[in-house]
Amino acid sequence: xxxxxxxxxxxICKSGTSVKIExxxxxxxxxxxxxxxQFPKQSLMLMATSNEGSKATYEQGVEKDKFLIxxxxxxxxxxxxxxxHPEDSSFYxxxxxxxxxxxxxxxxxxxxx
Amino acid sequence: xxxxxxxxxxxxxxxxxxxxxxxxxxxxxxxxxxYKQEPGAGLQLLTYIFSNxxxxxxxxxxxxxxxxxKHLSLRIADTQTGDSAIYFCAERxxxxxxxIFGAGTRLFVKA
Numbered sequence: 001x002x003x004x005x006x007x008x009x010x011x012i013c014k015s016g017t018s019v020k021i022e023x024x025x026x027x028x029x030x031x032x033x034x035x036x037x038q039f040p041k042q043s044l045m046l047m048a049t050s051n052e053g054s055k056a057t058y059e060q061g062v063e064k065d066k067f068l069i070x071x072x073x074x075x076x077x078x079x080x081x082x083x084x085h086p087e088d089s090s091f092y093x094x095x096x097x098x099x100x101x102x103x104x105x106x107x108x109x110x111x112x113x
Numbered sequence: 114x115x116x117x118x119x120x121x122x123x124x125x126x127x128x129x130x131x132x133x134x135x136x137x138x139x140x141x142x143x144x145x146x147x148y149k150q151e152p153g154a155g156l157q158l159l160t161y162i163f164s165n166x167x168x169x170x171x172x173x174x175x176x177x178x179x180x181x182x183k184h185l186s187l188r189i190a191d192t193q194t195g196d197s198a199i200y201f202c203a204e205r206x207x208x209x210x211x212x213i214f215g216a217g218t219r220l221f222v223k224a
Binding site for chain 2: 042044049093095102103105107
């Protein structure tokens with residue numbers, strides 16, 4: 001079945017630095033990937049839709065300059081949190097898939113100190 | 114816009130059946146899903162149902178879809194302690210790939 005790999009699983013960074021999170025589809029090509037953010041004990045909030053070879057589509061209220069998305073190939077999408085602040089600390093999850101359902105990566109726990 | 118609602122908490126005894134309910138607003142959704150999330154982990158697709166189906170059974174899992182009432186349920190038979198997790202109901206938007214999630218139901222299984 002579809003396998004999505006997300007890396008890193010945990011990252012701690014200093015306030016003001018940037019962090020890159022990778023999402024890879026391992027056994028299929030994904031023209032579309034999704035990036036979600038999950039706050040503690042809450043549901044997933046769709047941040048943006050990553051489209052291979054074109055600009056990402058951001059949901060309302062998500063700063064595109066803060067959360068840079070690059071989908072340069074059919075198997076890789078990256079989310080870069082720029083100039084991270086403590087309020088960006090969260091669990092970020094990507095998903096990709098085919099047909100009926102989407103597979104999720106294992107998530108990245110970002111802590112900004 | 115689309116909205117998915119589900120109860121936030123359910124507690125059952127080991128061996129009993131668990132029923133997690135969900136309501137959604139987009140009557141033209143193509144697929145409806147149940148995902149499981151264990152602490153600190155990503156989401157695992159448990160099962161899905163296509164909108165023209167009323168029921169789907171997969172081992173201990175039974176999904177019931179009432180399109181008229183826009184109600185989806187997940188029944189877990191013989192619930193085990195390993196089933197303790199958060200269960201998310203989700204619907205896929207018509208004609209697209211965007212998936213809208215409910216807030217998740219936290220299932221506690223008591224031994």
